[in-house]
Amino acid sequence: MSTRSIDNLTARLNRLPGIGIKTAQRLAYHILDLDPDEVRGLAEALTDAKSRVHYCPVCGNYTEDELCSVCSDPKRDRSLICVVRDARDVSFMERMREFRGLYHVLGGTLSPMDGVGPDDIRISELLERVRGGEVKEVVLATNPDVEGEATAAYIAGKLKPMGIRTTRIAHGIPIGGNLEFVDEITLFKAMENRREV
């Protein structure tokens, strides 16, 4: 019994991840009560982000310029590359403000079940960058799930013969975590990677 525009807006909001039909309805009604400028601003933010943002041709990170802010920063260490699955993972890594190297976005992980092979993700581009000669270490920071581990192992197998130091981010108990709520595999990894204090 809502109007056509309200139903259309609700349906489109409902297609976003994590937005159920009740939340979509609540958002739609909220939007009707907003200032017209605020609604126009949100609509423009949507289309602007979609039209202006593209992938950095070097590393695959999001950018609005030719190169991304990491690749174009002269202060970054060009001998170190951190490999991640998605462009969004770059901003998650950058939040720690400690990593001073470059990135390489794969754009996916190997998944034979879903028909994703080595040629479907940006592995050859990584090897090409490494062949340039400047790179000394590659940190594999794919997620610690089956596909992420398989992808890391595959890339390590390609980089080792090239004489490149290849490392994997550590797995273990999250800081502030509680042994009670940590799964067995993480606990096993944490024990396996224990260090002298």
Next chain:
Amino acid sequence: MSTRSIDNLTARLNRLPGIGIKTAQRLAYHILDLDPDEVRGLAEALTDAKSRVHYCPVCGNYTEDELCSVCSDPKRDRSLICVVRDARDVSFMERMREFRGLYHVLGGTLSPMDGVGPDDIRISELLERVRGGEVKEVVLATNPDVEGEATAAYIAGKLKPMGIRTTRIAHGIPIGGNLEFVDEITLFKAMENRREV
């Protein structure tokens, strides 16, 4: 370390109710991965809803036409008016598909603490409609909270002297509800309004 457009989109999504910063980020990244047509469709749905939808001049419900779909439906019972707080409440009432009367949206509830008095909500418009002579019953369906009850009592006090049947929607245990989780006031109302079986 995201781009300007991504940060702007995230900030604007974050202003919506119930959308925290993490959800806003996740939505922004999801939107970057969508088809451009889908993003344009969502942006247009936002501005269309805002520009096309207005309030029905008779009852205050949302509409894109001159009168809302309820007021313009010749099959509705014009002798019965259901009073609700917000325009969105009309669609919640309509979901039950049983009410065949008209609506009257107050656009708020009396709240002396917030400086909302009888002249700030559409009470005089309701009395005007009732004075037309066609109305026989007014159902007060404001929410069962302090402001909703006070508003219902105030309106009932105005309608009674006009000889109009004035009713209040029933309070009680929700269907499928559990006594354990029902608050004391609801339980009290349910006992008070008990009926012969």
